[in-house]
Amino acid sequence: MISTLDPPRAPEAYAALRAGLDQLKAEGLYRDFVACSYLAADRGHALHHGRRIQVWCTNDYLGMSQHRDVMHAQLASTLRHGTGNGGSRNIAGTSEAHVELEALLAVWHAKERALVFTSGYVANVETLTTLLRAEPETMVFSDALNHRSLIEGVRTSGNAKHIFAHNDLTDLELALAAQPLERPKLIVFESVYSMDGDVAPIREICDLAERYNARTYLDETHAIGVQGPTGAGVCETIGEDRITFVQGVFGKAVGTTGGYVAGPDVPLDYVRSHAPGFIFTTTIPRASLDATLASLAVIRSPEGVRLREDLHANAELMRRRLTEAGIAHVPAPSHLVPVLVPGGARVKRVSRRLLDEFSIYVQPINFPSVPKGGERFRVTVAPFRTEQQIDRFVEALAQCLADDPS
Template structure:
């Protein structure tokens, strides 16, 4: 029999979430998460996945994972610091560092683990972190865990960043100061002003940390936002995932040899959680090799994204300030965004609503993630649905 206090807490709060329309509903995909998906027996054009390059179902990645499982087994068997570091992990880390243009890299079990472990390994009580106000939840949690003073910086506002950097560094209160930002912001698709950030950081001696979860495999020929701006020698931490464009699962931090050595001795998820599966490491390694060998994967992603965005704007949609394949269709009202998504799905396009508190109140939207696997026919079909549904709901 469950505890009454717990039972009451869960019942009351689940009812409250349900009444507010905030209780998660989880759709189950029948088969692979590709450019098209099947849910409840219905085929849908998929614009909700982070599988930017279509690598989650790429035959060469599948083959690499299967071969590694046969060679190493399905699990690594231990944490990295005991005897869970296999040669495939080292090969992956060397490849990441080469691709990102850094001295070294460290692989984690997830991108969330990267931010939880890497930030708190370096930033401590007595330090300060300047953090863009729209940074990802994992950054927010990693900053809180560190014990450092967290100071919010207005989104992409370089004047505010400089003013706060000047204030905290001249105060003499803090041992060290970090500025942390997403490379590509996941809700609006805008890109961090890396060159301006570097100038301010070097002026005030800030440690720099770029979470490039949505930039890796997308920007800079796939090597990421920092590489796109040729700033790999000026950014201290380049964090990314292996689970979005890379198509597998896991995360990494790339940086100096000294930084990576420190993280391998201090980052708690690395120390206390069994390492990345050998199959995932091998598949991620193959993914990076494919991007290096064939730029057409990334080129196709951008071709599809630009075409999709152009067509949406032609029929009258507001796609905000997106500079990347992330394509929000902003409708404003939260209830309308929910209804919009439901109608799109009913007509064969799978795109999910994003509403407050994930985005500011009054900026409800449906977020689209076109990928390299979409055909022109799929995109054209989706645009027809968008036009029909938008007119029916009075959005366009």
């Protein structure tokens, strides 16, 4: 007999996932993507659904992705070598450009070896996880504001860890001193922290590492290209060469794609031989690597010096204009200009109005990237920005903030 009762309804597909998304939206934390297609002939501008906009939040700090030498190098390499390398580094994917680039990076950072990865995130996760799992007795000391990739690498390893207060040398030393001197230790931190634009006390951390028998792993992601006489980062600026491992990226100031770690030969050879995220992935195309080499040639040249000088001068001008307009911002010592706009819903409203009415794109930064109540814009001011453009940005921002005070 066929029942006339309706059959029991199956649970909604992906109900838990939908609930999680609904919660993000209710809390104002759902992330919207803004489509912007950059214009190489009109640097600092992009097309947004066919409309020309100015972009003030890119990580392409020096505009190298649109530098003629870099673009021409990638085009010429593509025509000669094609669009891909055809496999992993182990299976026909290691090009001559890989070899040349890794040798250059090792010399640049005064290390024995460098290893190129598909991204800075992968470089951090794979290097930390692989090395720490190989030495499970190593205890990790990680800065409280470290990037997610550093956190994930330490967490996935399963090694014992201590999270020390951000840039707090006293907290770090107390934690180091609490461990036996002979116990292997690794201090993991960044040089420039992207959300506040502040800089780590690198020399003092190296002093503690020497005192307490620790190695160091420094993420120079946001300093590569923009700090140092040749752009090698904060360590080069201050003349500090005691860091054990230096991590950097190409996807920010270098203007291409990929990441790397430089350090001692044996540990990085071990990573090369054991890290799944290095072994089992298709490599960066030769054309992109040739573009990276071309970009580094500019960054390390007198032109690179001028670009860095103009970048920092523009950041300082932006900070002055914000102060004059009464707009709250973090007085960072780096090229990054964090503008404080508390309130998750508010920062999104201001961002949307800037885009819709002023054709200015600056991405809202909210939780979990920053604590709730610490919402902000992370403004970047490229070397080619003019004083008039900076003034217009500040005027538009001031108007939006005044019209939306809470």
